[in-house]
Amino acid sequence: MNVAVVTFPGSNCDQDCHRSVELAGGSPQYVWHRETTLGGAEAVIVPGGFAHGDYLRPGAIARFSPIMDAIIDFAREGGLVVGICNGFQVLCEAGLLPGALLRNRSLRFQSHDCWLRVERAGTPYTREYREGQVIRMPLSHADGNYYADAGTLAELEAEGRVVFRYCDARGDVTPEANPNGSLNHVAGIMNRRGNVLGMMPHPDRAIEEVLGSVDGLPLFESLVGTEVTAAARSEVA
């Protein structure tokens, strides 16, 4: 599978995502944010970092980078788009995912491992996990406090669109295990159609033993192994 990894000025996890796709058996290609097409990619990763310096709000300026129109069109056609960390913030700003990521409740930049419970297996991003599986990976953000109005949050829950939730090592969702104050302990969500995923923790930093965890690799293996229909393939310019 050809996977576009978008690079904005200030992205710093594009290389991690590139390697993640490679290790999962896919073919990654970098796409600079000033491009206007995705070059026939079958999936898109919007990586972590500080796109455009996080000025104004994280993702607010990146959302208007030239490549974003192509990504929004691609997502609307059903194309697979995943945003990790800053990428999640960009997708929320772009309106591809509901809600927003606010400043961490602690007001601190949180940078440590976290535990996640896989709430939804069987999605294009979680087919290689078991439902309820507890996984560990790093998180690294100042603005990861997921917020959506009560109606939107209820909808996300009712439709099973909370894909990952912060938990402790045993899989219990406790207040202490919530690193940033996210409502309902949300760590990752999908859009209604199920083709767009956003998550704050970094599966791309948990793909090799040397990194301390390999729990992120199945996400990329799920993605790379997903059958893509012709409609959900980006146009080659």
Next chain:
Amino acid sequence: MSRFTVEVLVTPRPGLLDPQGKAIHHALASLGYDAVEDVRVGKAIYLEVAAASAEEAAERVEEACRKLLANPVTEDFRVTAETHR
């Protein structure tokens, strides 16, 4: 065309947790400002805008607020245009 200074005040929506405001409130309380009952932190953005009237300047900036300067999910905004001094 005249030049206007447009002030945009972006504030967290009511009911939204504002950890920054909470931290400042806490600091004020520890300095003895007991009368302060709540603190909310927003941001002010100043734009120099060329337009035919203050109304036109404000309208243009309100559009920019909806598009970029404020996030409608979490923030409210208020726009005031004054003749540039």
